[in-house]
Amino acid sequence: MKRSFSWSSIIVLSVICLVMSGLLAVVNGITAPVIKKAEDAKANGALAEVLPGGTGFEELDISEYTLPSSITGVYRADGGHVFKTSVTGYSSGLQIMIGVNGAGEVTGTKVLSSSETLGAENTYGATTVGQTVATIDGLDTVAGATKTSTAFRQAVKDSLNASIILGGGTVDLRTPEEILKDSIAEVLPAAAGKDFEKVFLVEDLGEIKNVYKVGTDGYVVEFDGAYAGISNDGTVGVNNTTLSSDKLSAVPAILEASVLTDVDISGLEISDKITSVQKTASGNYVFMLKASGFGINGDAEYGISGLPIIVKTSVSADGVILDCLTVEQHESDGIGSVCENADYYSKYAGRTEGTLDDIQIAGATYTANGYRTAVSKVFEAVRKLKEAGK
Amino acid sequence: MDKNSKLSVVTKGFLKENPVFVLVLGTCPTIAVTTGLVGAVSMGLAATAVLICSNLVISLLRNIIPDKVRIPCFIVIIAGFVTLVQMLMHAYLPDLYELLGIYLALITVNCIILGRAEMFASKNRPLDSVLDGLGMGLGFTIALICMALIREVFGKGQIWGVDIPFLKDHTIGFLTKSPGGFLVFGLLIALSTVIAAKQGKPAPKLGCAQCPQAGICRSAGVTDDDCAKTEGGND
Numbered sequence A: 001m002k003r004s005f006s007w008s009s010i011i012v013l014s015v016i017c018l019v020m021s022g023l024l025a026v027v028n029g030i031t032a033p034v035i036k037k038a039e040d041a042k043a044n045g046a047l048a049e050v051l052p053g054g055t056g057f058e059e060l061d062i063s064e065y066t067l068p069s070s071i072t073g074v075y076r077a078d079g080g081h082v083f084k085t086s087v088t089g090y091s092s093g094l095q096i097m098i099g100v101n102g103a104g105e106v107t108g109t110k111v112l113s114s115s116e117t118l119g120a121e122n123t124y125g126a127t128t129v130g131q132t133v134a135t136i137d138g139l140d141t142v143a144g145a146t147k148t149s150t151a152f153r154q155a156v157k158d159s160l161n162a163s164i165i166l167g168g169g170t171v172d173l174r175t176p177e178e179i180l181k182d183s184i185a186e187v188l189p190a191a192a193g194k195d196f197e198k199v200f201l202v203e204d205l206g207e208i209k210n211v212y213k214v215g216t217d218g219y220v221v222e223f224d225g226a227y228a229g230i231s232n233d234g235t236v237g238v239n240n241t242t243l244s245s246d247k248l249s250a251v252p253a254i255l256e257a258s259v260l261t262d263v264d265i266s267g268l269e270i271s272d273k274i275t276s277v278q279k280t281a282s283g284n285y286v287f288m289l290k291a292s293g294f295g296i297n298g299d300a301e302y303g304i305s306g307l308p309i310i311v312k313t314s315v316s317a318d319g320v321i322l323d324c325l326t327v328e329q330h331e332s333d334g335i336g337s338v339c340e341n342a343d344y345y346s347k348y349a350g351r352t353e354g355t356l357d358d359i360q361i362a363g364a365t366y367t368a369n370g371y372r373t374a375v376s377k378v379f380e381a382v383r384k385l386k387e388a389g390k
Numbered sequence B: 001m002d003k004n005s006k007l008s009v010v011t012k013g014f015l016k017e018n019p020v021f022v023l024v025l026g027t028c029p030t031i032a033v034t035t036g037l038v039g040a041v042s043m044g045l046a047a048t049a050v051l052i053c054s055n056l057v058i059s060l061l062r063n064i065i066p067d068k069v070r071i072p073c074f075i076v077i078i079a080g081f082v083t084l085v086q087m088l089m090h091a092y093l094p095d096l097y098e099l100l101g102i103y104l105a106l107i108t109v110n111c112i113i114l115g116r117a118e119m120f121a122s123k124n125r126p127l128d129s130v131l132d133g134l135g136m137g138l139g140f141t142i143a144l145i146c147m148a149l150i151r152e153v154f155g156k157g158q159i160w161g162v163d164i165p166f167l168k169d170h171t172i173g174f175l176t177k178s179p180g181g182f183l184v185f186g187l188l189i190a191l192s193t194v195i196a197a198k199q200g201k202p203a204p205k206l207g208c209a210q211c212p213q214a215g216i217c218r219s220a221g222v223t224d225d226d227c228a229k230t231e232g233g234n235d
Helices: A002-043 A045-050 A120-128 A146-166 A176-187 A245-257 A336-340 A342-348 A365-387 B003-011 B027-033 B037-060 B067-092 B094-100 B102-109 B111-121 B126-156 B178-198 B214-219 B224-229
Strands: A058-060 A071-077 A080-087 A094-101 A106-113 A210-214 A218-223 A226-231 A236-239 A260-263 A274-280 A285-291 A309-315 A321-328
Touching: A002 A045, A002 B067, A045 A094, A045 A106, A071 A146, A080 A146, A094 A120, A094 A146, A106 A120, A106 A146, A120 A146, A176 A210, A176 A218, A176 A226, A176 A236, A210 A245, A218 A245, A226 A245, A236 A245, A274 A365, A285 A365, A309 A365, A321 A342, A321 A365, A336 A342, A336 A365, B003 B126, B027 B037, B027 B102, B027 B126, B027 B178, B037 B067, B037 B094, B037 B102, B037 B111, B037 B126, B067 B094, B067 B102, B067 B111, B094 B102, B102 B111, B111 B126, B126 B178
Parallel strands: none
Antiparallel strands: A058 A071, A071 A080, A080 A094, A094 A106, A210 A218, A218 A226, A226 A236, A260 A274, A274 A285, A285 A309, A309 A321
């Protein structure tokens, strides 16, 4: 009796266990995929937010790729990539997550952390949606929040480039300075690794707009992004440009022969923005200008700092700007101070009296207006200098 | 059973034999999840679902399950249903699942469920067992709601997670902590006893009958009086 009783206990308990296990297995079969999906969605919520429709996100090991330095993390999905970026805007630590689809378009952005002051990063992202690597440079920055929006745009550009790299493509990740350095080393091997300086052009070299002098080794000229190396004796090294060797070999002699003489401007009715004038033997003029900056618009007093922007510019006798350089500025850091970047002042080269209007600085209208107003005074001065036989 | 007695099977759990305030079962989750109404209602309903299902199955199997292994059998059945509710909640009500946390799994060892299985379902017909499960479950839920209402309104200054003007700025934080929970618990037990007394229904002296272990004690020759001399506890 006792024995059979024990057997039945074991059997009943076992059967109950089996039935309940079976029931749980069935329910688990139904709920497990739902739970997994919900957990994935939760984990990837932020990722899917910037890459709508992206599924199966997996984090990639970025050390396996050469990506722009602002990229701190990459997630690959079926629909494209999501990049975590870290850039410095007005202050450091602007972290943005950027989605790029398979077609190389920005699908969304999300600011993960920010110490920016104006909040431009929260609205600028929307304007980057749909941009590609070809169009991103043309995207305007936000006036008044130039640093933030420029950093944001750089993060987006880096992500677009990284997307190309991850897709098997190649992208030149070098900065303009690195490209210049590498190009100089290529066309003038003796100059590799040496310091060089941009020559302020006071002579008209025709198509040549940029000349770099590398110590005593010679010159490198740039024309439309291509470079040629010229030794001091006029020997043309590597010439990647379409410029003729004759023209190139003449460059050192022209530059070395150029001598500036001071011009007396007392008694001449020229703008008081012009502080001094020099002249070359070939008849070109070099002006030192003081331009109004931020705070006062255009042709008025100097900026909030009370100090002018000092500009040096050379103009040919027939009124074409040969070169322009910002010598000194006291404009708002990150906004008007852009005027000291070669990107900005080099835009003046080649311009004439009627073609200055489009030279602007986004977010620093006063600085740009003051700068442009000062430069515009040189054309009248050239005419008056010539009339006076100076 | 006629209709009236069937109704009384359901309603007895509300006050007369309220599992929390009268039978003093399931104190652990009662204190833990009653800091907010959302948690209280969902815990109550989850426990009710488990109670109904386990009572039904245990009642159906009451003539098959050998006496000696009935407790393990009950536990397996109850644990099965709890896990089932847990999985369904995790899948379809993930927010509630996270809110209830470990206390959801602990429904398995909630004395109310094991107690009803032992006291009622294993001795009654399936329909009555289901009604008992429903009544006791709702009684448990009502008790949790009463506790949560007091603790959330006065402890957090909220009701169902929504801020109450004035109270929000004058909260009694102590109520949201466990000691505060015990205080409210004690007050409500007193209140339910007073109400029962006023209705002329003194709290039933259930003695050892309410205890899931009663059967084991009795088969070992321990009487109710012996049991009363020892310090017993629930949960």
